[in-house]
Amino acid sequence: MTYPINGSCQCGGVRYTLKAAPLAVIACHCKACQKLSTSAFSITAVVNSEDVEFEGEMAEWSRLADSGNTNAARFCPTCGNRIYHYNPAEPGKIKLKPASLDDTSILRPTAHIWLSQKQAWFEVPEGVATHDGQP
Ligand SMILES: [Zn+2]
C-alpha cells in the first residue's frame, strides 16, 4: 500500500489526505458505533494527527464517554458524514472514520472491541484481538 490516500465526505465538502499507515485499525461493536455507522459496527483508524491533512469546514459535537474521557467528533455540516473522533486531552492522535477513504482496502481490523454489544449474527474473524468492552 502506498500513501498518501485521499478521502472525502459524501458531498465532497470535506476532503483529507492520509499520509501514512494507521497505527491501528479497530472494529467497534458498541451501541453508539452501531448508531453512528448505521451498521453492525464501525471501523476506526487510529492515526497520528500530523499524518492527516484536512480541507473544508467541519462541525463539532462531543460527548462524555463511559471511560470519563471526552469523545469529540468532527463531521461535515452539509452531508453529516462523520470524519473523525478525538480526545481533546490527547491531541496527538485522532480516530479517523476511514470508510470515506478513496481506497478502503487498508481497512482490515486487527482488533474487535465491545463484543458484549455485538449483533448475534456477526462472527468475529479468526486471528484478531478481541475485547468484550474497551481495551
Ligand atoms: Zn459533506
Ligand SMILES: [Zn+2]
Ligand atoms: Zn464504539
